[in-house]
Amino acid sequence: MAEEVVDVLIVGAGAAGAAFAWSLADTRMNIVCLEQGDWMKQADYPSNHMDWELRGQGEFALSPNTRKRPADYPVNDSESPIAISNFNAVGGSTILYAAHFPRFHPSDFRTRTLDGVGDDWPLSYRQLAPYYDVNARMMGVAGLPGDPAYPPKEVPLPPVPLGTLGETVARGFDALGWHWWPSDSAIATRPYEGRAQCINLGPCITGCAQGAKASTDITYWPDAVRRGVRVWTNCRVREITVRPDGMADGVVYYDADGVERRQRAEVVVIACNGVGTPRLLLNSRSPQFPDGLANRSGLVGKHLMFHPYGMTTGVFPERLSGYQGPTGCGIMSQEFYETDPARDFVRGYSFEMVRGFGPVQMALLGWSHGRVPPGPDHHRAFAELFDHTAGLIAICEDLPETVNSVTLDPELTDQHGIPAPKINYRLSDNSQRMLAHAMDRAREALEAAGATDTFFEAPLRIAGWHLMGTARMGTDPATSVVNEWGRAHDVKNLFIIDGSIFVTAAAVNPTNTIQALALHVADTIKARLGNLFE
C-alpha cells in the first residue's frame, strides 16, 4: 500500500490547532492533526469529587513537572522566576485555563510606533477584529457590551455573575474612580451550542466538569471532526523533516505504543505553544537547517514572553462566598493599561479579580505567606482568612528581549528521548517597576473595597501559562520567523499558528488572540490555495 500523504498536517490540538482545523475544513482537504495527549472526559475532572482540591494538585496540576501525566514532557524552568504551566490533550491548555478571554487592544499591535518599545505587528487590530468575532461565536464569549477600554465588539452571552466578592471589589474600583468592567469570559452563561450553562463550580482551572467552559475539545473540534478532520491522539512528534529543496515533507512521531512512525504531508502546521513550538523546530535539524528548522534568522526560541503576574490578596471582615463561581473570571480593570509618561515604566497592566479559595488552597496560600502557621494559633489564623479574601491579579505586559529564550536542554529528555525545553528568563527592570506599581495600586483598590489587611506575591511563580514570542511574525526574514500570515520565511509550506508568533504580549490573556490569529492564517491560506508557496 502506498504511503499516505496528507494535504495538511497539524501538530497540536489545542486552542490554535482546533480553530485552524475547523476553518480549513471548509476546503475538504485531507487534514490530520497529531496530538501528544488524548481526549479528556469531563467525568475525570477533580470537581466531580469531594477531594477536588487535592486532585487539582496532582494529575491536574498546572506544571507538567508536577503533573507528570504520560502525555506531558518535562520542562527545565529552574533558571526562570516564572515556571511553565500547560496541558497536553485534545484542547491543550484550554482544558485548564481560566477562560478569561479578553481581546488585545488596538495599541497592542503598535507599541513601537506609539511607545518606542517592542515592535509593531505586521497586522492591526482592525484586520484581526473579524476573526475575534468568529471566535466569540465559536467559543461562546460571555461579557457585557460597551466596555470603554475597547472599540465596540461582539459578545454573544451575558456576563458571569460577580457574586458578593466581585461586587465588593467593583465598589473599590468605583470609589477610586478607576475603570472596571465585567470580564469577557469563554464560559457559557446560558445553554449554548450544545454546551450546558455554567453552574459556578469554582475550579475552572482543573477542567470544567459541567462542560460550560470553552475548551476546544468541546467547541471547535467536534465540528471539525464532523467535517472530516482526523485527530490522532497520543502521538508525539519528534521532528519535522525536509526535502532536499528545503521544503517540509512531514514529521517523525511516536504513536501510542511508542512506535516510531513517519507521516508525510504537503503542508505542515505547528500549534504546540510558545515553548513546544520552538522545541520542535530546534529539534528538527538537517543539513539544510543545521540550527533548527526555519531558524535562519536565529530567532527561533528567542523573545520568550510571559505575563509577569502579581497577586494581591485582601482580607475582609465579611464572608464573601468567594469559592463559588468561575475562579478567574469576574471583573477586569484597565485603568493602568496604556502608557503614561508620568510613570517609571512603559506600557501597562490589567487587573483581574480572583475569587476566593477552597479550604485546602486557602490554608496553603495562608501558610506560604506566614499567615496560617502550624501550631497553637492555627485555627484562629485560618478562620481569619477562609472565605474572607478577595484577590487582584496584575497581568503585566512583558517586552520582547532576546535574552529570554527557549532552547533544548542538553541532558533532560522526555520518555521518548526528545530533548526537553530549557527556559532562560529574567524579569526586566521595566517589568519589575510595573509589578511594584501594580502591587501598590492593588492594595489601594482592595482597601477602598473594605479590606482590612493585604498581602501579595510578585512575580507569581506558577503563572507561566502565557507562552509567546518565540517564533515571531514580521515582514523581514532577518528579524522574524514567520510572515504576516504565519508562513515560515525559510520554509514555504510550513506554518506556525500559536502564541509563538506574537510580536508583543499585550497585558491580557492571549488565548482569544491566538485563536483569532489561527483563523486569520487559515483564511489567508484558503484565499491563496492556488499560489500558496510563492
Add this chain to the structure above:
Amino acid sequence: MTTVDADETRTLAAVLDELIPPRPDGTLPGAGALGVGAHVTHMVGQLPELGLVVTDGLRALGALARARGVASFADLAPADRQAVLRELDATAPGFTPTLTFLGYGGYYADPRVVTALGLEARAPFPRGYAVPESDFALLENVKRRGPRWREC
C-alpha cells in the same frame, strides 16, 4: 515504595496534632486524631521524593525521643514535643514543611472539617452553586468617563 511502620504511624499522628491541634472550642479534633496520617501515608507512597523526607524525619524523631528516655515521640509531654520538633528542624529542615503541606491538604479536604467550616461536604459537580445575577448599575461612573482606548 516508601512505607511507614506502626510506631512511625503513631509518631506521625502525634506530629500532625502538633501542626494542626484540636480547635480550642472542641468542635474539631487535631489532624492526627482526625486520621490525616492515612492521607499522608498514602501520599508518601505516591511521591517517593517526599516520602523519604517524611520517613527519615519520623525515624529521627523516634531517635530523639528515645534519647529523652521515652519509647516514642508520641510519649513525650506536649512541651517536649515542640522542643524535639525544633531540634529536628535544625538537622532536617524539610520535614516540618513537607508534613505541613501534606497535613493541611488532608485536613482541609476532610468532610468533617469542611462541614465544620460551614460548607456542604460534597463535590462541586453536579449541583454547583447559585450565584445571583449581578446588578451593573455601578458601571454608570465608568460609562460616564467615556472611551479610553487609543485609536491607531
